[in-house]
Amino acid sequence: MGFSNILFLWASILPLIVLLYYFFRKKYKDQPISSTIFWEEVMQETKASPYLKHLQKNALLYLQLLALILFVLALMNPFIKTKEIAGEQSIWIVDTSATMLAGQTFAQHKEEMKSLASEFTGQPLTIITTGDEPKTIIRQETDSSAIHKAIDSLEVTYEEEQLIKAIDVAQAYVGETATSIYLFTDSVERGELPISSEQIKWIVKGASKDLQNVSIKRFAATSIGEEALALIQLKNETDEKKQVELILQDSEGRVIVEEGIALKEQEEMTKTFEKLPLTESLFATIQVEDDYEVDNSMVTILGNNLSQIVIDQQMHQLVQKGFQALNTEVKLVPSDQLATIKEALIVTNQVELLGKTDSPLILIGRDDELSEEVNSLVDVSEDALFAFSNLEDVYVNSVYPGFDQFETIATIGEMPFIQRSSKGDIVILADIQSTDWPLHPSFPLFLWSLQNELLEGTTSLGTFSPNESRGVSLAAGDWSIYSKDDEYISSFENANQFKAPTKPGLYTVRSNEEEKLLIVQLSENEREIKEGTSFELGTLQNKGNEESSKKLIIIWLLIPILLLLVIEWEVQRRRGFTN
Template structure:
């Protein structure tokens, strides 16, 4: 039994009010009678000092109390669980997040949800319709208000899990909006309630119709690899691995490390308490481009988080070219000390046909055509096809950061920096202002023609910037951003995310190999590739054809760590009362023994109360 309108419970005050009325003495009308002999007992009762009398057995009172109780029950809207569909329009929301791949007996949670959804479709009655919503990374309406059982079954059969976290708030908002616009709608949510996004009642629109949560999960035991990193050291390759136990019982098992050729390198066993973690250190691993760690727990609900890849990274030496016709001792010195760059000083301006480099630095000169590679441009004093120079301007204001949280400005203090003159640039697509003095942009950064670019819009000799501690810090940030392939590995990513992959300048061919063996040719003539990752976890390999041979770069895509906690949770929403006001949070049942729905008893109770009132009126007329 559920109560859909407990906010109306205060109407129960009418019950004691009725009783009080029967306790009060009734007012009488004076009449002249022949004798008071037969009225002595009545007279004694009315002559008492107290204004009330003893409650007597009264059929009218009993009938009125019964009618009041029925009306109060009708106002608090009791509902009973029923099998099948009770709403005219049912909105089914199926969670397809990573935790729905957890095993429940011989089937996964999603397979159980698919089976339950099919059972609901089969029980659709005449005139009833159904909407199917997939609660994935973004909610997706697969079928909208249809009575076609075949269409609904086909859409349900195509539901597939993904390795990320579903946006439950967005899915509930969508379902609530549809239910609000379609009278007689009810929402059925099928999932396990897991996910990193917490449902806040204030963020979810109130449901005016019924809401039913069907729990698909019961298992909570799961062990997962939380972290696996490897790095080169003077003594060889070292690895660090952490195993997390997300369950409520101790977990035991074995952990194994393999190389790129699936050769076993090391193995160990683990015994982890409930809700705890254990860290393993592997010393002197054999040299390999990538490593794969595998755990084999004795009890495990989710196998997709039992494997993790690691790519050892050692900062390499990038190639940079500095072209400064007037010479710049500050710039040359700082480029030699920051980053991992082999700096070559050019004696003449390079053109577009120049050999590719990781970084080109132009000081006081603007090339007509940009060479292959990322660009650092200082003191742009000439207009070109790609550089909209508007002139030069005296500055009377100090530099100030426009976006202080940008990685290029990390730990850079501009308060003691003074700049005499700056170059005025018009708008450049893909470039954003980082530092400004008045209305003049002193530093811009962004992507232009597929290459990363930073523009310092003033002459270093016309400022005290090279003399400030902020200068080497800023240049370190700039070099790291303009040569990411040499300074940092490609970060660990999750399926469906947008990832920027650094590309080697000058590569003649580029091929991206997916974990399932599928290969994709990259034709971008750029220094980076931004792509949305598919729903595939595992090891990705980028092969680039260079003059010196093939260069292979690896990166890994893993399931979101939050999905490893497969403990079932409940889902609750805000329910609206009859007046349309937000009333309370309603947490629904978490049973999956049948296709559940709710049926309100409000109208039956109201009809019964009306019948009692008719009987009470008839009794009153007869004088009982």
């Protein structure tokens, strides 16, 4: 608080004059009287309420002093300093990823946004949300009601934040205008923000610190004969020991495993459950005291329609031994008979089979091209195939050319190493004998993931990220998406424009004649929370980056002054103006 007219402090002499007047006003002498009939009663009343009598006697003095003091303060023009948005415009980047639900971070940021919006003094505001495709909620908006409505409409989309994309959109709106960019997120490193422009000031609002999280990092299952095998990985991100209650349920909701697990601080534990009853899907849930519930559950689908794996006789024995180690029915078939195989997973290097068979296919190497030497490390994406296998230490001597129309999910240098076709087939662009991969623990785990994905694909559409748009293998027609509880979600006709639901969980895609399952799963990055960070970065040059304003409060003084004058008049009236 401050005063803009401090010179009017001289007016404080006015209440002093009133006070001196009361000191030197006419006084009355006590006069004894002969009658004392009511004396005792008057003394009792005085003793019962001396302070009230004193206030009644001097009420006019106190009212006049208070009114004059407030009048002096009003003359000095008091104000309160309030924060003001720097720059000529403001852009808000709002992180809507799943981790914003940790510790109620998203709700807290919305309240802070509303508080900032109420302090605007006319600057235009643009709000951008994060995700694979950043969205502009409002642009260059100055209307307060429209801004508050936009803030209320913000919701968590569970997608990865992908801040770089949202930042690129924000910078496109900056131009030559001095801009304050507010980033409402949970955590971001200073190095991730561009500070080359003198037109931008960054204000980062992070999550609360000391948030605790215990998560299910990975969960997968497969069928082996008449039984099921499940693998689950838990992680304790806290610095204290956590007691976790792990529950596995089948597709009917029946509990088939319930186990208490003690996780040490920062411990990552992998558990295997064998001889589980066969079921269409498995649900894993952990009950633990932490600040982030979204990553405490996970679901997986068991592909049990196909159990047989057919391997080309020309394939290296390491491939055969690798699949046989999975305790799965493996059959060796001559190369010329593979095209006639149905309802089995085929492993070969014959490129021509990619378009000639409806069976799921694993292509290891190519028989139509020559390989070329490479000298670089393997770099994998966040694809679900690599959930349990790390390929960073794998040595590869040579690779084959990739397929232009296929999606690359692992690379060596700038060359494709592992690809996925639009149909879902997997292509490994190297001969096993030209790598040391079989010597690594990741090799059988990768084969297990391959089998799990390709065999389950006959009864499901696979696993998707929240709101992921991707073509799926479905017949033309009207399709609808339903939740696990049979709640309608959405409909679509074009299978090439399929978009997954927002919330993680198990869903069903239905048409009149067919039904398939799909899983919406949080990405690995959304299954861990980082320490919250809040900071400011950059300054606005030559644009007057003053971040405070003076809010006058004189109106709040004039009202009580008028009220005091009315009360003073009433006191004077009751006593009599002649007195």
